[in-house]
Amino acid sequence: xxxxxxxxxxxxxxxxxxxxxxxxxxxxxxxxxxxxxxxxxxxxxxxxxxxxxxxxxxxxxxxxxxxxxxxxxxxxxxxxxxxxxxxxxxxxxxxxxxxxxxxxxxxxxxxxxxxxxxxxxxxxxxxxxxxxxxxxxxxxxxxxxxxxxxxxxxxxxxxxxxxxxxxxxxxxxxxxxxxxxxxxxxxxxxxxxxxxxxxxxxxxxxxxxxxxxxxxxxxxxxxxxxxxxxxxxxxxxxxxxxxxxxxxxxxxxxxxxxxxxxxxxxxxxxxxxxxxxxxxxxxxxxxxxxxxxxxxxxxxxxxxxxxxxxxxxxxxxxxxxxxxxxxxxxxxxxxxxxxxxxxxxxxxxxxxxxxxxxxxxxxxxxxxxxxxxxxxxxxxxxxxxxxxxxxxxxxxxxxxxxxxxxxxxxxxxxxxxxxxxxxxxxxxxxxxxxxxxxxxxxxxxxxxxxxxxxxxxxxxxxxxxxx
Amino acid sequence: xxxxxxxxxxxxxxxxxxxxxxxxxxxxxxxxxxxxxxxxxxxxxxxxxxxxxxxxxxxxxxxxxxxxxxxxxxxxxxxxxxxxxxxxxxxxxxxxxxxxxxxxxxxxxxxxxxxxxxxxxxxxxxxxxxxxxxxxxxxxxxxxxxxxxxxxxxxxxxxxxxxxxxxxxxxxxxxxxxxxxxxxxxxxxxxxxxxxxxxxxxxxxxxxxxxxxxxxxxxxxxxxxxxxxxxxxxxxxxxxxxxxxxxxxxxxxxxxxxxxxxxxxxxxxxxxxxxxxxxxxxxxxxxxxxxxxxxxxxxxxxxxxxxxxxxxxxxxxxxxxxxxxxxxxxxxxxxxxxxxxxxxxxxxxxxxxxxxxxxxxxxxxxxxxxxxxxxxxxxxxxxxxxxxxxxxxxxxxxxxxxxxxxxxxxxxxxxxxxxxxxxxxxxxxxxxxxxxxxxxxxxxxxxxx
Numbered sequence: 001x002x003x004x005x006x007x008x009x010x011x012x013x014x015x016x017x018x019x020x021x022x023x024x025x026x027x028x029x030x031x032x033x034x035x036x037x038x039x040x041x042x043x044x045x046x047x048x049x050x051x052x053x054x055x056x057x058x059x060x061x062x063x064x065x066x067x068x069x070x071x072x073x074x075x076x077x078x079x080x081x082x083x084x085x086x087x088x089x090x091x092x093x094x095x096x097x098x099x100x101x102x103x104x105x106x107x108x109x110x111x112x113x114x115x116x117x118x119x120x121x122x123x124x125x126x127x128x129x130x131x132x133x134x135x136x137x138x139x140x141x142x143x144x145x146x147x148x149x150x151x152x153x154x155x156x157x158x159x160x161x162x163x164x165x166x167x168x169x170x171x172x173x174x175x176x177x178x179x180x181x182x183x184x185x186x187x188x189x190x191x192x193x194x195x196x197x198x199x200x201x202x203x204x205x206x207x208x209x210x211x212x213x214x215x216x217x218x219x220x221x222x223x224x225x226x227x228x229x230x231x232x233x234x235x236x237x238x239x240x241x242x243x244x245x246x247x248x249x250x251x252x253x254x255x256x257x258x259x260x261x262x263x264x265x266x267x268x269x270x271x272x273x274x275x276x277x278x279x280x281x282x283x284x285x286x287x288x289x290x291x292x293x294x295x296x297x298x299x300x301x302x303x304x305x306x307x308x309x310x311x312x313x314x315x316x317x318x319x320x321x322x323x324x325x326x327x328x329x330x331x332x333x334x335x336x337x338x339x340x341x342x343x344x345x346x347x348x349x350x351x352x353x354x355x356x357x358x359x360x361x362x363x364x365x366x367x368x369x370x371x372x373x374x375x376x377x378x379x380x381x382x383x384x385x386x387x388x389x390x391x392x393x394x395x396x397x398x399x400x401x402x403x404x405x406x407x408x409x410x411x412x413x414x415x416x417x418x419x420x421x422x423x424x425x426x427x428x429x430x431x432x433x434x435x436x437x438x439x440x441x442x443x444x445x446x447x448x449x450x451x452x453x454x455x456x457x458x459x460x461x462x463x464x465x466x467x
Numbered sequence: 468x469x470x471x472x473x474x475x476x477x478x479x480x481x482x483x484x485x486x487x488x489x490x491x492x493x494x495x496x497x498x499x500x501x502x503x504x505x506x507x508x509x510x511x512x513x514x515x516x517x518x519x520x521x522x523x524x525x526x527x528x529x530x531x532x533x534x535x536x537x538x539x540x541x542x543x544x545x546x547x548x549x550x551x552x553x554x555x556x557x558x559x560x561x562x563x564x565x566x567x568x569x570x571x572x573x574x575x576x577x578x579x580x581x582x583x584x585x586x587x588x589x590x591x592x593x594x595x596x597x598x599x600x601x602x603x604x605x606x607x608x609x610x611x612x613x614x615x616x617x618x619x620x621x622x623x624x625x626x627x628x629x630x631x632x633x634x635x636x637x638x639x640x641x642x643x644x645x646x647x648x649x650x651x652x653x654x655x656x657x658x659x660x661x662x663x664x665x666x667x668x669x670x671x672x673x674x675x676x677x678x679x680x681x682x683x684x685x686x687x688x689x690x691x692x693x694x695x696x697x698x699x700x701x702x703x704x705x706x707x708x709x710x711x712x713x714x715x716x717x718x719x720x721x722x723x724x725x726x727x728x729x730x731x732x733x734x735x736x737x738x739x740x741x742x743x744x745x746x747x748x749x750x751x752x753x754x755x756x757x758x759x760x761x762x763x764x765x766x767x768x769x770x771x772x773x774x775x776x777x778x779x780x781x782x783x784x785x786x787x788x789x790x791x792x793x794x795x796x797x798x799x800x801x802x803x804x805x806x807x808x809x810x811x812x813x814x815x816x817x818x819x820x821x822x823x824x825x826x827x828x829x830x831x832x833x834x835x836x837x838x839x840x841x842x843x844x845x846x847x848x849x850x851x852x853x854x855x856x857x858x859x860x861x862x863x864x865x866x867x868x869x870x871x872x873x874x875x876x877x878x879x880x881x882x883x884x885x886x887x888x889x890x891x892x893x894x895x896x897x898x899x900x901x902x903x904x905x906x907x908x909x910x911x912x913x914x915x916x
Contacts (some may be wrong), residue, residue, distance in 0.1 A: 026856060035766070036581040049477065049481070052474060052477060054474045054477050055474060055477045058478040058481065058482070060482060060485070060839075061833075061839075062836060062839045063839075064847065081831050082503050082829055083827065083839045084501060084503060084827045085486075085839040085842075087489075087503075088486060088490070088493065088501075088840075089482065089485035089486055089489050090489075091489060091493060091497075091498040091501075093490055095498075095501075096501070097502045097503055098503050117759065126762060127758045127759075127760070128759040129667060129669070129756055129757065129758050130757070130759055130830045130831075131754065131755050131756050131757075131830050131832060131833040132762045132826075132828050132829070132830040133508070133659075133660050133751055133752050133753040133754055133757075133762055133795075133796065134508065134750070134751045134762040134796075135506035135507065135508055135509070135828070135830070136506065136507055136538070137507050137538050137540070138538040138539050138540025138541045138543065138768065139539075139540050139768075140539070146764075147750060147764060147765065147766060147767050148764055148765050148766075149727050149728045149766070150657065150662040150725060150727045150766050151663060151694075151727060152724050152725065152733050153656065153694045153695070153699055153700065153703070153704065168787070187879060259793055352490065360760050360763070360764040363870065364764075407755070423758065423760045426663075426664060426758055426761060427760065427765065429663060429693070430662055430664060430761070430765050431661075431663065446728075447728055447767050449540075452542075452767055452771040453771065455775065456770065456771045456773075456774040456775065456809070456899055458890050459893065460545070460895045460897045461548060461890055461893070461895070461896045462898055463895045463897035463898040464897075
């Protein structure tokens with residue numbers, strides 16, 4: 001790393017600090033106590049234990065749900081972790097129910113369990129660790145039908161995760177020509193590499209149209225700066241809110257093109273919505289130092305765009321990871337493979353967004369072929385945003401944020417990023433990979449449910465590969 | 468002081484008694500199904516059915532589903548293609564459920580009367596009482612249980628002929644005598660719930676006693692390294708085995724691995740390094756603590772790994788020289804039978820045993836004082852909620868129920884021995900829930916056969 005003109009080494013890490021929720025969540029469980037039966041139970045035990053009050057009043061909950069002086073008559077539902085010990089012991093006195101209010105968090109794609117996980121990550125910066133094994137469906141559509149590989153013994157990184165060796169999560173975004181040409185004086189001519197290195201393989205996508213307050217954008221930009229990644233911000237808001245800086249990526253659309261003239265600084269990267277050769281040429285003239293990124297639908301013909309000169313493509317899908325009915329996992333694989341087959345994959349950077357809401361989706365998307373992902377709804381959830389209905393279409397999704405506090409918001413996003421990075425290290429470490437760049441397109445280091453089932457169950461009566 | 472201690476004991480007895488009553492009362496369904504209990508892999512009815520089997524030694528007859536969960540795939544999408552009743556074996560026909568644990572000529576013959584044994588659960592992840600209960604049940608059934616990676620409590624020594632010593636990457640509690648005592652030594656290369664990561668014991672549970680056993684510092688989290696720093700090849704692995712067999716030449720060697728893409732090659736490598744047992748732990752296995760990302764996303768489920776390994780070992784011509792034990796999501800007798808039909812010789816049980824002892828699968832094992840039911844805890848007070856004799860009886864009854872069901876399955880398939888079931892994938896039927904009304908009824912309504 002070059003600092004102030006001299007070489008120095010700083011090991012990359014993201015500072016985490018507790019950042020408790022601003023908005024109190026509904027408790028996970030409802031504790032319903034039949035009060036008259038509880039009183040009856042206490043009276044019965046008074047007789048049975050001959051008035052030995054410590055015994056009679058000892059309560060089954062080790063988490064303090066019944067720790068008020070009147071115990072079960074006023075349970076502290078917010079402390080209930082759903083262990084069910086109370087109801088196992090006294091089924092006729094107490095019942096535990098999942099709280100339906102909690103079940104309403106998120107939407108049909110970003111489910112309540114995802115919200116819980118994201119909030120924990122944003123609150124603590126830690127990797128979620130729990131007891132008991134996996135609890136969900138066997139597999140499923142989308143990311144759930146994909147598993148990453150591990151290595152039993154071969155692992156060049158040794159203790160990478162826990163500290164002694166370093167696993168790099170840095171990725172490069174930009175133009176990377178396949179070969180360099182030099183003139184007779186040995187100076188490079190023609191296209192030269194133009195890349196930005198970000199320290200994590202994820203950047204922040206712009207917020208949905210319904211929620212772009214200044215404070216939110218400032219939080220995104222500052223957090224991106226501290227994490228050493230990039231934040232995409234609509235160019236008009238970059239200008240209006242004076243959000244200049246090396247970590248800001250102005251996003252230009254047809255209707256905001258005119259704001260470019262007021263952009264008084266040269267961004268490291270500029271994104272343009274859609275593919276427009278003339279506009280890109282114009283941008284290149286105005287900002288010769290900037291990397292240009294075209295945001296195009298994920299099912300675009302990427303090879304055609306690359307042949308037309310695109311070198312950084314941001315492939316977009318809706319927030320549920322769909323584009324024209326297809327899921328991003330397949331679309332990313334298709335785009336990546338098309339570039340590989342044409343022998344140009346190394347020259348192009350693919351960023352992708354949509355449907356990436358959990359830490360594990362990042363390595364999975366990279367395995368499918370992305371260089372980096374742009375995060376969206378996961379960021380808003382980390383900042384305790386609420387969705388009004390389905391949060392699917394970036395143009396129409398209604399997302400509301402609590403009253404944001406800059407320091408809190410920045411820390412929440414740093415915590416989220418730290419947690420996701422640490423989880424990425426777990427995945428890379430398990431595979432024995434020393435850097436995330438090597439994960440890109442490594443389909444040999446993953447397993448797809450459909451393929452494994454075809455192999456395992458082909459001879460089982462009733463199994464249909466197409467089912 | 469004496470009064471306080473007496474009071475404490477009364478408190479523990481009061482809650483122990485209430486818990487025991489609860490384990491009996493809930494499966495009667497008088498209170499319905501607990502609304503907040505269960506998940507797709509372990510639905511509430513499966514948990515209650517396991518409690519009931521641990522209580523009675525028989526499968527439920529009140530409609531509780533005891534064979535499959537609701538995960539929508541793997542074991543839950545497989546069923547058996549039973550013979551028509553007239554072709555099934557009669558009740559009077561003896562059916563053998565024993566399997567050998569060594570198929571290599573020249574080495575010690577070890578046979579267990581049921582095709583399963585208990586998996587590794589360390590002292591620290593579970594209480595000493597639980598370890599003892601499992602060891603007692605293993606002795607009664609002439610099978611095994613495993614120490615896990617946390618040392619060998621003295622109380623297990625009387626059961627040592629039925630205790631597998633596990634050697635894992637942290638080497639916690641591994642001593643020369645614990646290797647000498649063991650009839651089977653298990654090298655844990657990886658664990659299904661956290662493949663590619665070492666063991667996790669968070670600080671809250673690293674009590675003074677646990678730390679002493681592990682020769683570590685109390686209340687400091689313990690993350691075992693990954694992988695073995697002495698093993699980077701099959702040849703290194705063989706050196707490990709040679710080292711252990713120098714200390715205990717009689718011991719069988721088990722190699723516990725997870726399920727990467729090249730699990731077939733791993734199995735062959737382990738065989739050539741000298742393993743008698745290859746213990747394959749699928750990605751959906753249990754744990755006392757693991758990163759959530761690892762549980763769900765790294766390595767494949769056991770159902771998909773077994774056919775691959777079985778076929779490859781057959782092709783290599785070595786299938787009959789090595790024993791494959793499957794774990795990682797084996798919940799029921801039906802799962803055991805299905806795993807064997809998919810290519811395993813037998814299974815290794817973990818979570819199922821804990822459920823039999825009262826686990827509700829709440830997943831709070833790793834934090835604070837640990838399990839509020841006294842299972843995955845080392846809290847001196849909570850761990851007293853489980854009496855080892857009571858626990859051993861429950862496990863024994865669960866085993867009895869499983870064995871009866873396994874015999875029933877084999878009879879209905881026309882097989883006289885569980886050994887004949889191995890790799891008989893042709894006896895399975897794939898029925899995604901909803902495929903047929905009959906199957907939907909079985910899975911959806913919890914109607915027992």
